[in-house]
Amino acid sequence: MKKTKVLITGAGGFIGHHLVKFLQNKGYWVRGVDIKKPEYEKTTAEDFKLLDLRTREKALKAVTGVDEVYNLAANMGGIGFIETHKAEIVHDNILINMHMLEASRLARVKKFLFTSSACIYPGYKQKSADVAPLKEEDAYPADAEDGYGWEKLYTERACRHYMEDYGLRTYSVRFHNIYGPLGTYDGGREKSPAAICRKISLAKTVDEIEVWGDGLQTRSYCYIDDCIEGLYRLMQSGFHEPLNLGTDRLVTINELVDIVAGIAGKKINKRYDLAKPQGVRGRNSDNTLLRQVLKWEPQVSLEAGLKRTYEWIKEQLTKQG
Numbered sequence: 001m002k003k004t005k006v007l008i009t010g011a012g013g014f015i016g017h018h019l020v021k022f023l024q025n026k027g028y029w030v031r032g033v034d035i036k037k038p039e040y041e042k043t044t045a046e047d048f049k050l051l052d053l054r055t056r057e058k059a060l061k062a063v064t065g066v067d068e069v070y071n072l073a074a075n076m077g078g079i080g081f082i083e084t085h086k087a088e089i090v091h092d093n094i095l096i097n098m099h100m101l102e103a104s105r106l107a108r109v110k111k112f113l114f115t116s117s118a119c120i121y122p123g124y125k126q127k128s129a130d131v132a133p134l135k136e137e138d139a140y141p142a143d144a145e146d147g148y149g150w151e152k153l154y155t156e157r158a159c160r161h162y163m164e165d166y167g168l169r170t171y172s173v174r175f176h177n178i179y180g181p182l183g184t185y186d187g188g189r190e191k192s193p194a195a196i197c198r199k200i201s202l203a204k205t206v207d208e209i210e211v212w213g214d215g216l217q218t219r220s221y222c223y224i225d226d227c228i229e230g231l232y233r234l235m236q237s238g239f240h241e242p243l244n245l246g247t248d249r250l251v252t253i254n255e256l257v258d259i260v261a262g263i264a265g266k267k268i269n270k271r272y273d274l275a276k277p278q279g280v281r282g283r284n285s286d287n288t289l290l291r292q293v294l295k296w297e298p299q300v301s302l303e304a305g306l307k308r309t310y311e312w313i314k315e316q317l318t319k320q321g
């Protein structure tokens with residue numbers, strides 16, 4: 001039987017690289033596209049092209065001959081990066097997303113998935129650490145995270161327009177803090193779980209690490225395997241509105257540090273740097289719609305996911321010497 005051909009943009013990145021392997025295991029033929037190769041292990045994609053998707057010509061080349069597109073490519077990083085590179089982020093990502101949508105339409109792609117973010121939710125709904133979980137409809141009236149969040153929200157709308165006006169079957173998923181092995185853990189683009197695992201791995205048996213903010217800000221975290229499973233399930237569904245994908249277990253950054261310290265078997269004290277960016281005060285995912293649409297919800301506990309992540313980061317740091 002002829003294999004369905006999929007394109008994964010951002011296949012050199014964290015989620016894209018995991019997705020390549022997952023879809024191949026499901027029997028798909030996979031083309032990966034990125035401006036860089038995966039950093040920590042070789043790609044297994046049948047075809048891997050180095051292309052800068054900020055141009056129309058490269059986007060057209062990327063979609064040639066594929067049936068489905070998972071558009072993950074983005075210039076992004078943790079809070080330290082997105083708060084200090086707004087112009088670069090909106091410039092690059094709007095170009096990537098518009099060219100990829102238009103190229104997919106012209107190539108008569110059957111399905112197009114866009115990876116949005118919990119950063120699209122309004123600031124006024126995230127002012128306290130014990131926030132109510134965010135439902136999809138809470139996105140409006142809009143007051144997204146300035147820069148990255150607005151770009152994601154705008155592209156969600158562009159997906160809807162391409163579906164309504166041209167019949168391109170689009171899907172938009174709002175990720176809530178995805179973490180796991182093979183994710184960036186240093187260099188300035190890393191997110192909180194990876195940064196905390198790195199700091200604790202480098203710490204002595206009894207030590208102190210720096211925490212951004214007062215540690216009482218809250219988030220929910222989703223392990224990479226659950227993220228990939230959720231993405232796949234969404235692409236098999238007939239649901240075309242934006243959908244949350246995350247867990248609904250709210251933890252403080254302090255709790256995150258304590259869990260990782262427990263995994264490492266170290267006694268870690270916290271030194272708070274209130275000058276560092278913290279993002280919103282609290283953010284959680286309401287998974288009512290996710291359960292209904294996907295007939296499933298994330299399965300991996302924070303403790304189990306962090307253990308795998310910590311072990312992987314420790315191994316990388318040991319290799320670096």
Ligand code: NAD
Pocket residue numbers: 009010011012013014015016033034035036051052053054071072073074075076077092096115116117118174175176177178179184191
């Ligand atoms: P990542 O940074 O590891 O992967 C993104 C990839 O896109 C990188 O490999 C990068 O080189 C590539 N890219 C950037 N500019 C490009 C260009 N001009 N042309 C081609 N490729 C380009 O990030 P990730 O964590 O794997 O995120 C994947 C997607 O999910 C992104 O769209 C991101 O915004 C979204 N997302 C991720 C999270 C998370 O917690 N990781 C949360 C919300 C949304």
